[in-house]
Amino acid sequence: MIEARSRQVVIAGAGIAGLTAALAFAERGLPVKLFEQAKQLQAAGSGLQLAPNATRILRRLGVL
Numbered sequence: 383m384i385e386a387r388s389r390q391v392v393i394a395g396a397g398i399a400g401l402t403a404a405l406a407f408a409e410r411g412l413p414v415k416l417f418e419q420a421k422q423l424q425a426a427g428s429g430l431q432l433a434p435n436a437t438r439i440l441r442r443l444g445v446l
């Protein structure tokens with residue numbers, strides 16, 4: 383178990399991985415700073431194809 387008050391989580395990149403990690407850490411009470419280099423986030427491709435293990439986590443985080 384991570385000691386919530388003594389840790390600061392820093393994440394580089396606000397793609398699905400960074401955003402999911404940020405939500406997961408925040409859910410556990412850890413302070414998160416998320417940095418994104420792009421001035422604007424844009425969708426690429428026709429949509430994200432996600433495996434069941436990924437959708438299970440997103441559902442648990444309430445963002446599926």
Ligand SMILES: Cc1cc2nc3c(=O)[nH]c(=O)nc-3n(C[C@H](O)[C@H](O)[C@H](O)COP(=O)(O)OP(=O)(O)OC[C@H]3O[C@@H](n4cnc5c(N)ncnc54)[C@H](O)[C@@H]3O)c2cc1C
Pocket residue numbers: 394395396397398399400417418419420426427428429430431432
């Ligand atoms: C043109 C294109 C089309 C695609 N089409 C599909 C599709 O149809 N279906 C599908 O399932 N997948 C598709 N993909 C793949 C899909 O986009 C990726 O698998 C998925 O977005 C990866 O998520 P990620 O969070 O790991 O990385 P990314 O979405 O790449 O996010 C990483 C983020 O980190 C930021 N970053 C990088 N370095 C730094 C730094 N040093 N500091 C701050 N921020 C930083 C980047 O700007 C970016 O926003 C496509 C990809 C591309 C490029």
